[in-house]
Amino acid sequence: MKKDNILSVEDKVILIFGGCGLIGSEFSKHLVNQKAKICVADLNKQNFTINFNDYKKKNNKDIFFYKVNVTDRKSIENCLRKVLKKFGKLDVVINASAMNAPFDKKFNKKQFSSFEKYPIEMWKKSLEINLTGALLIAQVIVKYFSKIKKGHLINIGSNYGLVAPDQGIYEEKGKQKLFKPADYIVSKFGIIGLNKYLAAYFKKTKIRFNLLTPSGVEHKQTKNFKKKYSSKTLLNRMSFKHEYNGAIQFLCSDASSYMTGSNLIIDGGWTVT
Ligand SMILES: NC(=O)c1ccc[n+]([C@@H]2O[C@H](COP(=O)([O-])OP(=O)(O)OC[C@H]3O[C@@H](n4cnc5c(N)ncnc54)[C@H](O)[C@@H]3O)[C@@H](O)[C@H]2O)c1
Numbered sequence: 001m002k003k004d005n006i007l008s009v010e011d012k013v014i015l016i017f018g019g020c021g022l023i024g025s026e027f028s029k030h031l032v033n034q035k036a037k038i039c040v041a042d043l044n045k046q047n048f049t050i051n052f053n054d055y056k057k058k059n060n061k062d063i064f065f066y067k068v069n070v071t072d073r074k075s076i077e078n079c080l081r082k083v084l085k086k087f088g089k090l091d092v093v094i095n096a097s098a099m100n101a102p103f104d105k106k107f108n109k110k111q112f113s114s115f116e117k118y119p120i121e122m123w124k125k126s127l128e129i130n131l132t133g134a135l136l137i138a139q140v141i142v143k144y145f146s147k148i149k150k151g152h153l154i155n156i157g158s159n160y161g162l163v164a165p166d167q168g169i170y171e172e173k174g175k176q177k178l179f180k181p182a183d184y185i186v187s188k189f190g191i192i193g194l195n196k197y198l199a200a201y202f203k204k205t206k207i208r209f210n211l212l213t214p215s216g217v218e219h220k221q222t223k224n225f226k227k228k229y230s231s232k233t234l235l236n237r238m239s240f241k242h243e244y245n246g247a248i249q250f251l252c253s254d255a256s257s258y259m260t261g262s263n264l265i266i267d268g269g270w271t272v273t
Contacts, residue, residue: 007249007250008034008253008254009034009092009249009253010034010035011035012036012091012252013039013090013092014031014036014038014093015083015092015093016038017042017068017093017095017137018095018097019038019039020040020042020044020045021098022217022219022241023241025047025051026241027094027248028040028052030242031248032062032063033059033061036252037062038063038064039063039079039083040052040063040066041068042066042097048065052065070133071128071132071133071136073140090141090151091152092251093137093152093154094156095133095134095154098187099126099129099130099183112170112181113179113181115179115182118182122181123181126184126187130190131191134194135194138153138198138209142198142207145205145207146205149206150207151208152208153198154210154212155191155209155211156211156212156213157212157213157214158184158188158213158214158215159271160184160185161190161191162213162267162271163270167180171228192263195261199261208256210251210260210261211264212244212247212248212263214244215239215267215270216239217238217239219241221238226238233269234268234273235268235269238268239266247264247266
């Protein structure tokens, strides 16, 4: 541990699944600024071009892209092989991949059907990415971490892994525009269980498992939604995407060395009352 800066992530090799997403890309940029070596692994290369190409050029930063499908074990194994070939080691893995319905027009409206009409294929797809994906990542990564006898796997939860949604906040002008789907909530409750299971299962090793639980990030939501969402929090606002950077740096650094099986909750006080 660097004694002068306990939050240092300098030279740590960090692999971020879902690293092209809203939160994953923010983590990637923050951690590379802190001198970590960042491997962005995502299904969507297009988002890498959008989110990182200008950033890489302007800041002269080394961020590397690996195409991966977290629902496919071979694809994760391939990705790990390439990262190890490039850097010779891997210190921390963050799983920020998810099927999380974003609030933009392109999005498939089917995902927002009422509970009674919710398509079973959407339920399956969501659980496959959010839970089976997390399981496969853990299975592949612990093999390597067991070999080097250390390592840290960080999954990303949600305030919807702690409480059920109030569907009323998704109402616009008296009409229920969309419903937050059950699969998202189930997968976020489930990831807490998986995190605890892994920490307990590997208790005799030095491999650590933790969860970071963020809450609603201000993005492309309507004014009305933001107002209703904000009223559920004690700080009376949604979060900004950069407000999780300190927490992820803490988790990736040696400062979190006594932490395993835990859930670091950052929700503006949403789940307090
Ligand atoms: N955005 C929020 O307001 C919010 C709030 C609370 C929790 N979270 C959690 O934070 C995490 C990140 O959320 P986000 O808002 O950045 O989501 P996002 O949709 O912007 O990013 C998710 C990323 O996962 C990738 N992905 C999806 N399926 C994949 C697959 N099969 N293989 C590889 N990559 C795949 C997507 O391409 C995308 O880049 C999620 O776990 C989410 O549940 C987000």
